[in-house]
Amino acid sequence: MSFRKTGAAILALVMAASLPVAAFAEEEKTIEPTEVTFWHGMSNTQEQVLTELTDRFNEENEYGITVKLVNQGNYGDLSTKLTASAVADELPDLAQAYNNWLTAYTDKIVPLDEFVENDFDDYEDLVEGYRAECEQLGFIGALPFNKSTYVYFYNKTMFDELGLEAPKTWEDMLAVGEKFMEEKEMPAFGVDDLAGFLEASLAQNECEYASDEGALFDNEAGLETLEYIMGLYNNGYARLIGEDDYFSSVISTQRIGGYIGSSTGVSYITADDFELGVAPLPTNKKAAANQAGTNIVMFAQDENQQAATWEYMKYLTSTEATTEWAMKTGYLPVRVSAFESDEYQSFMADDITATAAYSQVDAFFPAAMFEASNAVRTSVNTMFEEVVLDELEPEDALAEFVQIINEECDVE
Amino acid sequence: MEKKSMKGYLYLAPALIIILIFTIYPLIRAFMLSFMEDYNLVNGSYKGINLENYIDIFQDRHFIKALTNTGIYVVFVVPCSIALSLIIAVLLNSHIRFQGVFQTIFFLPYVTSTIAIGIVWGWIFNSDYGLLNQLLSWFGIKSIPWLTSKQYALPSLIIFSIWKSMAFDILIFLAGLQTISEDLYNAARVDSTPRWRVFWRITVPGIGPMISYAFVMGMINAFKVYNEVYALFRGKNGPAGSANTVVFYIYDKFYNQSKYGEASAAAVILFLIVLGLTIIQRTLTGKKE
Numbered sequence: 001m002s003f004r005k006t007g008a009a010i011l012a013l014v015m016a017a018s019l020p021v022a023a024f025a026e027e028e029k030t031i032e033p034t035e036v037t038f039w040h041g042m043s044n045t046q047e048q049v050l051t052e053l054t055d056r057f058n059e060e061n062e063y064g065i066t067v068k069l070v071n072q073g074n075y076g077d078l079s080t081k082l083t084a085s086a087v088a089d090e091l092p093d094l095a096q097a098y099n100n101w102l103t104a105y106t107d108k109i110v111p112l113d114e115f116v117e118n119d120f121d122d123y124e125d126l127v128e129g130y131r132a133e134c135e136q137l138g139f140i141g142a143l144p145f146n147k148s149t150y151v152y153f154y155n156k157t158m159f160d161e162l163g164l165e166a167p168k169t170w171e172d173m174l175a176v177g178e179k180f181m182e183e184k185e186m187p188a189f190g191v192d193d194l195a196g197f198l199e200a201s202l203a204q205n206e207c208e209y210a211s212d213e214g215a216l217f218d219n220e221a222g223l224e225t226l227e228y229i230m231g232l233y234n235n236g237y238a239r240l241i242g243e244d245d246y247f248s249s250v251i252s253t254q255r256i257g258g259y260i261g262s263s264t265g266v267s268y269i270t271a272d273d274f275e276l277g278v279a280p281l282p283t284n285k286k287a288a289a290n291q292a293g294t295n296i297v298m299f300a301q302d303e304n305q306q307a308a309t310w311e312y313m314k315y316l317t318s319t320e321a322t323t324e325w326a327m328k329t330g331y332l333p334v335r336v337s338a339f340e341s342d343e344y345q346s347f348m349a350d351d352i353t354a355t356a357a358y359s360q361v362d363a364f365f366p367a368a369m370f371e372a373s374n375a376v377r378t379s380v381n382t383m384f385e386e387v388v389l390d391e392l393e394p395e396d397a398l399a400e401f402v403q404i405i406n407e408e409c410d411v412e
Numbered sequence: 413m414e415k416k417s418m419k420g421y422l423y424l425a426p427a428l429i430i431i432l433i434f435t436i437y438p439l440i441r442a443f444m445l446s447f448m449e450d451y452n453l454v455n456g457s458y459k460g461i462n463l464e465n466y467i468d469i470f471q472d473r474h475f476i477k478a479l480t481n482t483g484i485y486v487v488f489v490v491p492c493s494i495a496l497s498l499i500i501a502v503l504l505n506s507h508i509r510f511q512g513v514f515q516t517i518f519f520l521p522y523v524t525s526t527i528a529i530g531i532v533w534g535w536i537f538n539s540d541y542g543l544l545n546q547l548l549s550w551f552g553i554k555s556i557p558w559l560t561s562k563q564y565a566l567p568s569l570i571i572f573s574i575w576k577s578m579a580f581d582i583l584i585f586l587a588g589l590q591t592i593s594e595d596l597y598n599a600a601r602v603d604s605t606p607r608w609r610v611f612w613r614i615t616v617p618g619i620g621p622m623i624s625y626a627f628v629m630g631m632i633n634a635f636k637v638y639n640e641v642y643a644l645f646r647g648k649n650g651p652a653g654s655a656n657t658v659v660f661y662i663y664d665k666f667y668n669q670s671k672y673g674e675a676s677a678a679a680v681i682l683f684l685i686v687l688g689l690t691i692i693q694r695t696l697t698g699k700k701e
Contacts, residue, residue: 080667086454104670105454242560243538245646375669382474386652389562407472 029119031307033064036300038312039095040071041078045267046146047071049328057315065308075294091299093309096145098294099136100367100374110298111139115310121318125335129291129364136369142295143317144334146325149364150196150290151356153251153269154258156277158184166279170204170228173282177237180257188257189238190247194384195377196290196367197260198401200281201225203288203365212370214411215402226394226401228284233388240388251276262292264330266353278352280360287363293331332357375408439683445676453672465677474653475678478661481566485573485637485657490630493574494623497581502615504582505589515586522579530643533572534559537644565650573640577633581626588619624697628690635686638663658682 042050047069054067070092072078079101085091086105102109116123123131130144154166159176162183167173173189180188191197199209205228207221217225232238244250247259248268260281269276281289296313300306315321319338326333327347332354333339339358348354367373383404387397406412445451446465448458469475504514521529536543537558545555558568592614600610616623638659641649649656649664658678666675 076667083453083667083670104452107455240560240651242557242651243534375671378664378668379474382653386562389652 029307031063031065031311032304034066034304034308036065036067036094036305036309036312037092038067038069038296039078039082039092040069041073041075041096041294042071042146043074046329046331049325053316053321053325054312057312061311061315063308063311065311067312093300093305094296094298094312096294097142097297099133099141099369100377102137102141102297103371103374106137106141108299109137109141110300110306111141112143112298112310112313113140115306116140119310120314122337125319125337126317127332127334127336127339127361127364129361129366130295130334133291133366134295136366142297143313145294145296145316146329146331147291147293147334148262148264148331149292149357149360150193150200150260150281151263151353151360152258152260152279152281153248153266154188154277154279155251155254155256155274157274158254158257159277160275166277167282168279169282170284174228174231174237176257177232177235181236184257186255186257187237187239189232190241190250190256190259191238192241192247192259192261192265193290193292195380196292198225198229198380198384199367200288200290200365201229201284204281204284204286206285209368210370210373210376210405210409211368212372212409214409215405218398218402222402223394223398226398230387230392230394230397234391240385263332263353263357264293267330276352278356280356280363283363287360288365289360289363291364291366326354330354336361370409372408372410376405379404379408442676442679445673446680448673451673453670458673465673466681469674469678469681472674474656475658475661477653478656478658478678479681481654481656482635482637482658484566485570486631486634488570489573489577489634490627492570493577493581493630494626496574497578497585497626498616498623500578501582501585501589502611504586518582519579521576522583526576526639527643529576530572530640533575533644534646537568537572559645560651562650562652562654565645565655569637569641569644569650569655572644573634573637576640577630581630584622584626585619588622589615592618624693628693631689631693632686635682 038054040047040050051069054069058066072081075098078096079098082091082095082097082101083104086108091108126134126144127147130147134140134142134144152166158180159166162179164176164179165172167176177188180186202209202217202222202225205221205225207219207225208216210216233240239256241247241250246265246268247256247261248265250256251259252268252270254274258277263278266276266278280287296316298306298309298313300309316325317334319333319335319341322333322335323338323341323344325331326338327344330353333344338344339361344354348358367377380401383400387400392400447461447463449460449462449464451458500518504511504518508514535541539545539555539557539560542558544558548554548556556564558564596614596618597610600614605613636659637657641655641657641660645655649660659682662675662678662682665671665678
């Protein structure tokens, strides 16, 4: 009898105690201590910095969340492993990814719209182009992480010697090419990402690239763009990568005047015997610059796991973390406030790559994404080499590009 | 009796299970996938069961190019490699000095990683600093852009592959040559038979089975060429895809473009070609014996 009474008393006590707790939980979320798995493709310095940032998060977060970093090799490996784990339904809680890796399993991505709405520090502060990329799936499918952009790296010593300035427009570009050919018999121009270059050049000429409807540049603006591109290549002002791996090694050995590549590529350039210059991409009717680098995508299923992952995502995209990340790795901050912070501004004053990248921040655009975008990318890269090797006239090159893109999109 | 055969199967079981899981099952699965239109690997959905994938790849210029390239590759690499290997094997077998050293040297490509060899050959073929162009320049031949032009990419790949596949052929031919009785050669010597006749009448028939084995294996391997392309062109399929091969095409379709059905259809086509040629070869060599 007394036992039952005691039991009841305890029960009442527990209930009384739990009431305010429940009410409290409405306002302040509770996350059970858990482990969050993050698959990434970072190596060397980048991996070290990521580890530093993550260790700090693991120590300092109030919920007992432990983020476990798993290095899955390079981007190719990471993409393949993500696909395989999507098939096996064993995706990690969080992963670095490009949107076009995910087309086969977009339904496994956790939409972040609600998280952003309820618990995120100033979403509009994220760089506009990055936001557009993260929303390409029709919902907020990712947050930007290790971002970069394409810039024009050039051999400033040679430019000075020839009395040249960094090219600002297409015309400058052609003039620089001509001068280099005349005086040095050397190309002044190359691109690591041919398909990206075509897309950016079209955008600079206010022309659309491609969609599910196929190629969208079979018009006057498209032809002008091809005239510019073929003008560079057919005159020898520009060259293909050929036997080299990346243009960073070609410029390091002073066999080219300059090239367009990712801003993070600067760490691969050895400018021992010359001064390196970095300029934003040349413009035509308007400025347009490819943004590159992956985003972080959430796959966590269970609610607690999602909440924990979100804490980490918020942390990585916070002004402090993204500033530190950018300064130590050469990637770009994902927030405007980070770009504008005193810390980053003073860093940028000594960093020509960051300066050039930041100067075109308003012109960033994400690569077009549609059902066949991956196939189009591969085919355009191959076709680009082909039209250059065959030295096609602009009209013919245009026709070839349009045809190959339409074929990939199943458009007649 | 029954017990005995059970025991046999038991011994075979581990190998059989592995073959079933890793060879037979993927084969059947690829066959099924090849008929599924727009197959999604992740959720297993598809639009319908039809021949769409086959129609698509045969309308795809990249596939036709890959198929032609692979055909040309097989036609050149297999016979050339066998012919050269035969000559070298006979020379190596003719009691020369430092025979062991030479045998080791010729076998080295077989045990070296394809990627490493590819890098070395990349330099041999280099248009500006390459050994090959240097050699040709002595004969007044202008520098050839081996790896950067559409015309020379496939020939470069073929030269590289002939050299690489010779190692294995030489090895089995040498083994074969040692089984030919010395008496036959002695008898020929007594009759003072000309050398070429000895070669055609004694040596070649003597290692006939080895040659036919090298031919079958060489052809199957040549149809599956991928590593050599990857190694020589640094992960790409040659300038403007000019050295694309069927396996390279399949890999690209599957992993880079997520077109699982089309990749499987291409794989089935490759399988049928290899199967067909192997059957033809078997019947031809079978008749001879």
